[in-house]
């Protein structure tokens with residue numbers, strides 16, 4: 260089924276690739292290379308997303324965002340985090356009413 264559960268399923272697959280033989284899978288290979296390689300891919304996919312948006316090609320944009328989401332999920336997993344951490348932060352923000360919290364704080 261195509262819904263938000265796919266993020267959880269994909270995160271489980273990525274987690275399972277953490278200890279896998281790097282020769283068996285793209286994700287396992289990227290995990291094995293480590294943080295700097297993962298960050299390089301996140302940066303590349305972010306740039307490709309920007310370029311796709313500027314091209315005005317919606318299908319291309321969706322595909323680049325999918326690449327970006329996938330690589331950010333790999334980054335989260337490498338850092339011991341997952342999509343639920345980000346979803347929890349977004350849910351927390353839904354409760355924020357636009358007040359600039361820093362400036363709203365009493366002296």
Ligand SMILES: N=c1c2ncn([C@@H]3O[C@H](COP(=O)(O)OP(=O)(O)OP(=O)(O)O)[C@@H](O)[C@H]3O)c2ncn1[C@@H]1O[C@H](COP(=O)(O)O)[C@@H](O)[C@H]1O
Pocket residue numbers: 269272273276283284285286287300325326329
């Ligand atoms: N969602 C993805 C996914 N999105 C993008 N990619 C890979 O990310 C890479 C994108 O990088 P590029 O476009 O720069 O292509 P590239 O030249 O092959 O990449 P580099 O070798 O330069 O790093 C491609 O190799 C894609 O295959 C993904 N690889 C895997 N998944 C998911 O992860 C699961 C596990 O995948 P494996 O690790 O391959 O078993 C799969 O079932 C998929 O659901």
